[in-house]
Amino acid sequence: MMNSRENASYSGLSKRSTLLAAVGLALVSGGIALLACFSQLESRRLDVMQRFEQDVTAWLDGARRDVEIWNADMKKLRLRISESETYRLFSGDLFGLDSRVAGVINSAEQTGNLPGPAAVLSEEVPAIRRILLEFMNYNGLLDARLVNKNGQTILSAFSTPSPLSPEQNSAAQQTMKTGETSFLPVRGSVNGLALDVFEPVYDLDSPEKCVAVFMSSVPVLSKVTQFTARPKQNDMSTAAMVQRRGDVWEKMQVPSPVAVPAALGKELADHKGVLPFGLRESVSEGGGMVYSMSVFFPGLEWSLVHETPESVVEGMVFRAELPVYAVGVLAWISFMLLSGLLWWMGFGRQQRAVAAELRRLNQIISRQKELLDSVNLSLDVGLFMADVKGQIRVCNPALAAILGKDEKDVSEQMIFSCFPTDAATLLLDRIRQVAINNREEGCEIYLERDGEKRLYRVTLFPFMDAGGESVRNSIRGAVVSMKDITEFRRQSLRMRQRQKSLIEAFTRAEESVDPYLAGHSQRMAKLGELLSVEMGLSEDGRNTVVMGAMLSQVGKLFIPRELLTKKGKLTPEELDQVHQAPEHAFRLMENVDFDLPIARALHEMYENMDGSGYPNHLKGEEILPEARVLGVLNAFCAMVSSRAYRKGMDERQAVEELMNNARFDQTVVNHLRNVLKTPEGMVAARS
Incomplete structure (x- = not known):
């Protein structure tokens, strides 16, 4: 057995070891909290900057339109x-x-x-x-x-x-x-x-x-x-x-x-x-x-x-980052308290001391809850926690304000008593999907607020029951956040409408310079939509083809009208002017904000797979895929259209001509042939 000196030495060593372990845990937990905060701070900053840049861009677009209208009016004057x-x-x-x-x-x-x-x-x-x-x-x-x-x-x-x-x-x-x-x-x-x-x-x-x-x-x-x-x-x-x-x-x-x-x-x-x-x-x-x-x-x-x-901008960023600071501090304090508790329990065996420490921790946690509540009150995002049965366990004031209710009238209530039937059905389905799949889900719902229909982006995260024996058994519901995106969606719709109006204006202008272009761009766009689906293009690819088709003849606005309507053979000098159309189209469209490679597609539409095209004599895979699609569509629609000096080809004959021409992407031509075998394709080709 150890003597009293050895026992005292062992007791001191045990205390020091426990203290070092507690300090180490506190430092590690603090480092983890700090890294998590840095990640969230950067995300918040980027989000604020992006939203502010979008607002500024929208204002500049409106101002640009006013200046261009005034300049056009002065031109008419x-x-x-x-x-x-x-x-x-x-x-x-x-x-x-x-x-x-x-x-x-x-x-x-x-x-x-x-x-x-x-x-x-x-x-x-x-x-x-x-x-x-x-x-x-x-x-x-x-x-x-x-x-x-x-x-x-x-x-x-x-x-x-x-x-x-x-x-x-x-x-x-x-x-x-x-x-x-x-x-x-x-x-x-x-x-x-x-x-x-x-x-x-x-x-x-x-x-x-x-x-x-x-x-x-x-x-x-x-x-x-x-x-x-x-x-x-x-x-x-x-x-x-x-x-x-x-x-x-x-x-x-x-x-x-x-x-x-x-x-x-x-x-x-x-x-x-x-x-x-x-x-x-x-x-x-x-x-x-x-x-x-x-x-x-x-x-x-x-x-x-x-x-x-x-x-001003940095102030906006700071206000967005403030909840992150608060949560980070609280998380680190919580780890510190846990570390202190471990250290205390390491050398304090008496129940009275443990009880006293627990009472102190309870007071600190109460203060933490007060701080969290104050942070929660400052959030403009609706938050609530609901189980798979559809009962709302807890919510924040922002959610109560969205629903037009008091916070006490929402907590512990069923989703169907707080939300409209359609929204409640969708939310309950997503909550159960989160519980089953243990992964984040999202959706959008409409709610009436202050007499106006508002759109909300909903994000759901799984939450665990600490008493569960496994991950699957411990998931009991979801934490749900709701963000009002009504204004953002309206701005997006307005931007898409402006793009549509711009494209329609250019299309009308295209058709005004050459009577043979009437309906050409619309036919290309209809076939392009069907062809994009047939080829399995991405959404961006489909939009690039359709919008590029509507703008395919915009470069001809800068070509003398007499060259476009000339019935005889063009001279080399005249042909060179006509071949400048892709350059004109690229310069006109390169600064238009489509978020799509529209300008490049128009620039490369007349390039050929064998390098014989213009303006840069690109070949094969050097040509943008969407430009290769537009090249096939443009040639096909021109071949089936009648002119004063010739009758338009039959659709099948035109496809055969394209299949025997090495200038065109044969993969695109084969898909076009498949499209033309469908009723929708034939209607589009003859429209």
Whole structure:
């Protein structure tokens, strides 16, 4: 037997061992809790950033639509002058006259009689000037004039117009040379901010000859103010319009635009005016760091920048992370308490001491419960725990608010007494599936709240009965969370509707340039839907084929109409212009946010499997699969369509032609043949 000294030594060693084990358990548990918290914190941060970026993108899309509508309206306004027969005839008559005569024709009534044809033209000046002046005043323009190839004002709303600045003169000459609309950067003026626009004027008798330029000065301060009206994301978000002037980016403000900070200007230049969502300097000098994002308007060379102070966004992130901090602290405290209890029990054998410790732990746990309850009250997600019989064991206040009830009227109640019958049936089925399969489940339900039908995303997790002998036997129900996703779903539907409207507009425009294209895109889309299902394409693949089919002819909007409708053989130069259609389609669609490879599919639609296609002579697997499908559909629909110079082929004959042509993907052709054997396929092919 051990003597008293050995017994004391053994007792001390046992206590130290127990203490070290408890400390080790506390450290390990703390490390585990810390790692779990870090993972959840990153997930919460990413979720907040993604949702905020979606809100900003939606606002920018709306603002972009407003700017594009305004720009289109201004274009129509300018064309009323530049396409007017009166001004085209007047400019054409002056085009061949001596520059000295053309330079004084606008003030002919003050300078006296002019020789020859100029005298006749000078008599017309007062009348058409009056019309131009009324047009300028009615539409709120600051200046309106016609400028000739020498940079001379040949007609102005004012009898004594101000001279053109070198920048205005250069822009007018550029428009005369290229025949394209030119925009100067917004400038300061006595009337605020002004935008100078130069529109080509073509001769009435020779429509291909540019004989003058219509220059209009548009006040834009009120429009810029409208476009940058305070966003609705929060009270601290702002928006600013910036413009590119050569290599410098400027913020539009009165009395005149000012350069943005150098670092931001470089980033705008690097991204061609389209800033991705991220943290950077503010547009305003001294504005600090902001989370910003922008959209660019080609031609105008404007970029609309949405900004939110860094502190505001980080505050949103912190509020989302706060419950994670609280849960992590509570978990670590719980492990610490368990470790302390083990240490206490290691050397304290008396029942009285254990009872005292349990009472102390009960007090701490009560405080923990109070803290958890306070965290639970701050959550906006409905939570409840229900068993497989459909009884709600416990719920949080957010769920009671969703159901329009008091918390005490929900706990311990059956699901069917709290939820509508359809929602309750679905929830009970999912709870039982969770209990049977021991895995997470999800669904969506509709609930009436405040007189409105709201959509909720439901996620269910299994919970265990601690007294069970096995995992399968211990599962007794599910923990259910409910998140209101009504607004998110509405935004998604609006975005899909905008995409549908955009595609329909392009389709109408496609058919307007070539009468033979009427119905071509719709036929491709109908066959593409059936063919995608036959080939087993993914949802993204099917959407890419159908949307690509609707936009398949969009590149032809930029091809001269006379080439598309020409009945004879095209010259090599004309054929080269027609082959530019995929490039035009790619440039038009590459910045449209479809979340699908639509632009690439349109770009590669005319590539051939043997490398003989265009524009990049890709071959085989180098070509996007959806582009290969569009290539087969485009060729088939063209072959079965009648033209003025030929009758359309029979569908089976067209397929045989495709099967004997190495340019097309034979796998796609075989699937198309299978589709055409079905009633639906034949209806689509002949529609």
